[in-house]
Amino acid sequence: xxxxxxxxxxxxxxxxxxxxxxxxxxxxxxxxxxxxxxxxxxxxxxxxxxxxxxxxxxxxxxxxxxxxxxxxxxxxxxxxxxxxxxxxxxxxxxxxxxxxxxxxxxxxxxxxxxxxxxxxxxxxxxxxxxxxxxxxxxxxxxxxxxxxxxxxxxxxxxxxxxxxxxxxxxxxxxxxxxxxxxxxxxxxxxxxxxxxxxxxxxxxxxxxxxxxxxxxxxxxxxxxxxxxxxxxxxxx
Numbered sequence: 001x002x003x004x005x006x007x008x009x010x011x012x013x014x015x016x017x018x019x020x021x022x023x024x025x026x027x028x029x030x031x032x033x034x035x036x037x038x039x040x041x042x043x044x045x046x047x048x049x050x051x052x053x054x055x056x057x058x059x060x061x062x063x064x065x066x067x068x069x070x071x072x073x074x075x076x077x078x079x080x081x082x083x084x085x086x087x088x089x090x091x092x093x094x095x096x097x098x099x100x101x102x103x104x105x106x107x108x109x110x111x112x113x114x115x116x117x118x119x120x121x122x123x124x125x126x127x128x129x130x131x132x133x134x135x136x137x138x139x140x141x142x143x144x145x146x147x148x149x150x151x152x153x154x155x156x157x158x159x160x161x162x163x164x165x166x167x168x169x170x171x172x173x174x175x176x177x178x179x180x181x182x183x184x185x186x187x188x189x190x191x192x193x194x195x196x197x198x199x200x201x202x203x204x205x206x207x208x209x210x211x212x213x214x215x216x217x218x219x220x221x222x223x224x225x226x227x228x229x230x231x232x233x234x235x236x
Contacts, residue, residue, distance in 0.1 A: 003227030006045040006121065008148035009036070010141065010158045013051035013082055015215060023054060024085050028216075032159075033089035035221040036126055040095055044225050045121035047151050048128045049144040050086060052078025072136035079140060080108060083130035090126055097126040102134030102143070114150045121151070141195040145202040156208060157224050158195070159215025164232035165194055181233040194234060203234070210234040 011032065018025025040046050055078035056071075066074070083099050090097040098120050099109035110116065112129055120127045132143040141158075148156045161171075167190070168176040184204035187194050194200065194212060203210055213224050213231025223230045 002042055002044050002225050004044060004154040004225055006047070006151065006153050007039075007225060008047045008049065008144055008151065008153040008156045009221070010144035010156055011048065011050045011086075011215065012140075012160065013053035013055060013078065015159060015161060016050070016082055016085070017054045024082070029085055029089045030093070031218065032215065033086065033093045033095065035215070035218065036090065037093045037095040038219075038222050039225050040124065040126050042222070042225070046126045047117060047121060047147060047153060048083075048086065048126060049140060049147055050079055050082040050128065050130070051140040052076070052082055054078075055081055069136045072132075072138075076103065076131045076134070079132055080105070080130040083128045084108070087128055095126060096124060097128055099128045099130055102129070102131030105131075117147075117151050127151075139196050139199065141199040142202065145195070145199045145208065148208055149202065149206045153208070156203065156210045157221070158210060158212045159221065160212060161214065161216055162212075163214040163217075163230070165192060165212050165234065167192075169193070179232045180229065181235065184234060184236060187234060200234075204236060207236055209236075 016024045018028035052075045056074045087097050087099050100112035101109040102112050104111050117127045129147050132140050164178045165182055166176040166178050170176040184200055187200055211224055211231050211233050213220055220230050
């Protein structure tokens with residue numbers, strides 16, 4: 001039995017790069033589609049939010065002279081590109097999926113609303129929610145938390161390159177130790193870079209648990225959905 005009935009999977013744009021320095025690694029995309037398909041077939045309702053940092057990051061654009069609002073809008077469009085790529089990969093794997101966008105852009109995707117998203121998930125579709133929140137100054141982590149709350153997900157599963165939350169960045173500090181679980185308040189107090197503070201606050205105030213796990217290891221998504229200890233749980 002799966003522990004969770006409905007999940008929101010958050011994937012970073014950088015995770016789609018694989019070993020590349022820019023863009024999308026087709027093999028990584030196929031691997032992710034396979035893991036998502038396995039979970040959908042098991043009966044779990046799946047919503048997905050993908051970042052756009054592999055193509056364009058708004059804050060980086062500001063440093064290069066872009067207006068912040070325009071930069072963030074470019075970042076939103078980058079998430080749509082990634083969402084369409086994942087949509088295509090899922091179709092190739094035989095999994096039905098829909099792209100819903102926070103900004104109107106039919107026929108690229110349907111305009112997002114909570115009830116459409118839930119209806120599609122109940123029909124067995126993986127629902128990819130693109131375009132962030134549709135507003136500048138908000139990250140895709142915040143968008144993921146917002147959408148998870150809206151669609152009444154049981155948990156956010158944040159797929160990353162590391163296997164959980166550590167006392168420091170394990171890629172930079174070999175002495176960093178992993179938490180099996182940690183509270184949102186401890187994340188605040190320790191200033192851990194799990195998600196931005198707006199996202200963490202949304203999860204805490206709405207009692208929405210978060211699991212951080214290594215999505216690059218095949219089978220980990222299914223294990224996470226089954227409640228197995230493959231990452232770190234962040235909770236109240």
